[in-house]
Amino acid sequence: MSLLAFGLAYAGFCGLCLAMNRHHGDVFGAPPSPRRARLLRLGGWLGVAASWAPCVAHHGITVGSVLWVGLLGAASLSLVLLLPYRPRLSVGLALGMPLGGALLLPFAG
Template sequence: MLLALLLTYAGFTALCLSMPRHHAELLGAKPSTRRRQGLALAGWLLLALSLWAAVAASGWSFGLVDWFAVLMLSALALVLLLPYRPRLAMALAGLSLLASPVAAWAQC
């Protein structure tokens, strides 16, 4: 479940950065078209990987329920952090990407 949480938070952050407004606020410049498409693709791939991680950990019946709970939790965390602590939101996304391999190894 930890792996799914880390991947969904990173995925939502990548999708957030694929929007020009959020990208400019967080990184200081408008993204190029190629960067926007790459961030959107990475975000959707991370969300798909989080679904796989949740289903692998708990099976299809409970895995989907866990995945939806993790989706809501990570989206809520990102929405609450962006207006007040945007740098912390970015740091947590980077940290979640770095911690994902450790969580994947621990899940096996």
């Protein structure tokens, strides 16, 4: 559950970063169109918000919310440390981590 929540939070923060001209330009070579920037912002906020659900579903509202805040910090820190050095890898991880977390859900205890 925590891996899925971390992946969703990371993907959400990556979407929010890619909505900015500088980061989008680093990854794709051009700033985003206004429509793409709005979609990235919306997807980013949805990813961050959706990462709360697995935490609360597995650990309850009190512990799950505290875990969620910690996962938000860890996800944002990992993106901040990775984005300047390997921007394309950070986008690839944003696509793969939620999928990996969802695939590992049957094995979560």
